[in-house]
Amino acid sequence: MLVTIIVNGEPVTRDVEGRLLLVHFLRDVLALTGTHWGCDTSNCGACVVWLDAEPVKSCTVLAAMAGGHEVRTVEGLDRFGEYDAVQRGFMECHGLQCGFCTAGMLMTARALLDRNPDPSEPEIREAISGQLCRCTGYASIVRSIQWAAAEEAGTREVH
Numbered sequence: 001m002l003v004t005i006i007v008n009g010e011p012v013t014r015d016v017e018g019r020l021l022l023v024h025f026l027r028d029v030l031a032l033t034g035t036h037w038g039c040d041t042s043n044c045g046a047c048v049v050w051l052d053a054e055p056v057k058s059c060t061v062l063a064a065m066a067g068g069h070e071v072r073t074v075e076g077l078d079r080f081g082e083y084d085a086v087q088r089g090f091m092e093c094h095g096l097q098c099g100f101c102t103a104g105m106l107m108t109a110r111a112l113l114d115r116n117p118d119p120s121e122p123e124i125r126e127a128i129s130g131q132l133c134r135c136t137g138y139a140s141i142v143r144s145i146q147w148a149a150a151e152e153a154g155t156r157e158v159h
């Protein structure tokens with residue numbers, strides 16, 4: 001079936017099988033491999049992208065279901081060629097090690113800060129609770145998101 005999805009602001013039309021998952025559409029059809037495929041059982045959250053600005057696990061969505069909707073992936077997270085504050089936060093605070101979970105974490109973090117620019121630590125932990133990181137122990141991910149929030153609020157202390 002022909003499906004048209006707005007991906008990172010650009011409409012793309014492809015002929016897809018009805019059973020094709022959005023994560024595979026992004027990675028295998030569009031070569032947007034920043035979104036990772038970890039478990040295929042909706043447990044890991046490595047595949048999180050936005051569907052109409054809502055973070056979703058793209059292994060739980062059929063590409064056909066995304067037809068007519070907007071999808072944003074980590075490749076579309078930077079704005080006007082500048083890294084987003086959450087991307088800079090993860091770099092500054094070592095919010096990643098192997099990086100496998102990072103794209104999903106970034107998309108969730110950005111959605112959180114768009115809704116709640118000053119989240120508490122429990123709110124951050126709640127927001128990322130559907131996503132697994134096997135490396136960082138989460139503390140540095142939380143710090144990275146706090147860094148981004150402070151950066152955007154202009155309250156980050158400069159050391």
Ligand code: FES
Nearest residue numbers: 038039040045059
């Ligand atoms: S690949 Fe989607 S939740 Fe793990």
Ligand code: FES
Nearest residue numbers: 097099133134135
């Ligand atoms: S940085 Fe390795 S899984 Fe999170």
